[in-house]
Amino acid sequence: MLLLVATFFMAFVLLLYMLSPLISPKPLALPGAHVVVTGGSSGIGKCIAIECYKQGAFITLVARNEDRLLQAKKEIEKHSINDKQVVLCISVDVSQDYSQVENVIKQAQEKLGPVDMLVNCAGMSISGKFEDVEVSTFERLMSINYLGSVYPSRAVITTMKERRVGRIVFLSSQAGQVGLFGFTAYSSSKFAIRGLAEALQMEVKPYNVYVTVAYPPDTDTPGFAEENKTKPLETRLISETTSICTPEQVAKQIVKDAIVVTMGLFRMLSLLYLRSFDTIIRRCMVERTKYEITDKTA
Numbered sequence: 001m002l003l004l005v006a007t008f009f010m011a012f013v014l015l016l017y018m019l020s021p022l023i024s025p026k027p028l029a030l031p032g033a034h035v036v037v038t039g040g041s042s043g044i045g046k047c048i049a050i051e052c053y054k055q056g057a058f059i060t061l062v063a064r065n066e067d068r069l070l071q072a073k074k075e076i077e078k079h080s081i082n083d084k085q086v087v088l089c090i091s092v093d094v095s096q097d098y099s100q101v102e103n104v105i106k107q108a109q110e111k112l113g114p115v116d117m118l119v120n121c122a123g124m125s126i127s128g129k130f131e132d133v134e135v136s137t138f139e140r141l142m143s144i145n146y147l148g149s150v151y152p153s154r155a156v157i158t159t160m161k162e163r164r165v166g167r168i169v170f171l172s173s174q175a176g177q178v179g180l181f182g183f184t185a186y187s188s189s190k191f192a193i194r195g196l197a198e199a200l201q202m203e204v205k206p207y208n209v210y211v212t213v214a215y216p217p218d219t220d221t222p223g224f225a226e227e228n229k230t231k232p233l234e235t236r237l238i239s240e241t242t243s244i245c246t247p248e249q250v251a252k253q254i255v256k257d258a259i260v261v262t263m264g265l266f267r268m269l270s271l272l273y274l275r276s277f278d279t280i281i282r283r284c285m286v287e288r289t290k291y292e293i294t295d296k297t298a
Helices: 002-023 041-054 066-077 097-114 135-161 184-207 222-230 233-238 247-259 265-269 271-295
Strands: 034-038 058-063 087-089 117-120 166-171 209-214
Touching: 002 222, 034 041, 034 135, 041 058, 041 066, 041 117, 041 222, 041 247, 058 066, 058 097, 087 097, 087 222, 117 209, 117 247, 135 166, 135 184, 135 209, 166 184, 166 247, 184 209, 209 247, 209 271
Parallel strands: 034 058, 034 117, 058 087, 117 166, 166 209
Antiparallel strands: none
């Protein structure tokens, strides 16, 4: 009996996997697209910008440090495929003031056109045992890792919905799927990203806007090196059991998943459950449109 259930389960998963290309959105064409990358001056963000630039995209890099931004700009421009491509640099803290973030996104759109894809890479990690981590650190990580993704996404979402096209990518972490020793502050901020992304996807899907979340493992970046300085012994021992990826490897996979929206195992299994919610949302959207038309003609 158990074997029969397992066989049925595997067949069901395989069926969903085979059907996923049929229900996935049309791939986003990167040549000529405007891609905004926050936290784009180093690490995974910079590598994502390079990967998109290699495919013909126009890039807006957003980060706090102007010197690092200009250095990243020079590195990215080496990978151009035509002389029309542009790398725009904007220095701003995406976690502090929404009005500032909104203004810089407007500036970027005035220069390079509407944002086709936003990649939220701004973030940081501080580890330590729960009672040793200052309360201000919890607030700081929630501000940078969570609000630092909310603000840019909020600034681009209206235009994406109006154009009926767009991709928003959130960079979470393996620690955003599984809570780990020493990461009470970091994990909670990255778990929040998942909730935001899943709820937002349900809202924007009827407008042909798609959201993806990346859960990269330990990656050899300047941020990871800084994180290692505060890791408790137990956390370091856990890290030693896992392999470390290069930012280039992670970036390629993130861009691939964002262009062609793919579904993981758990996403596929929840598909039928979420479809009923999607139906409700579409019905509400149709009814709201009818009321708006009626009001205009009345």
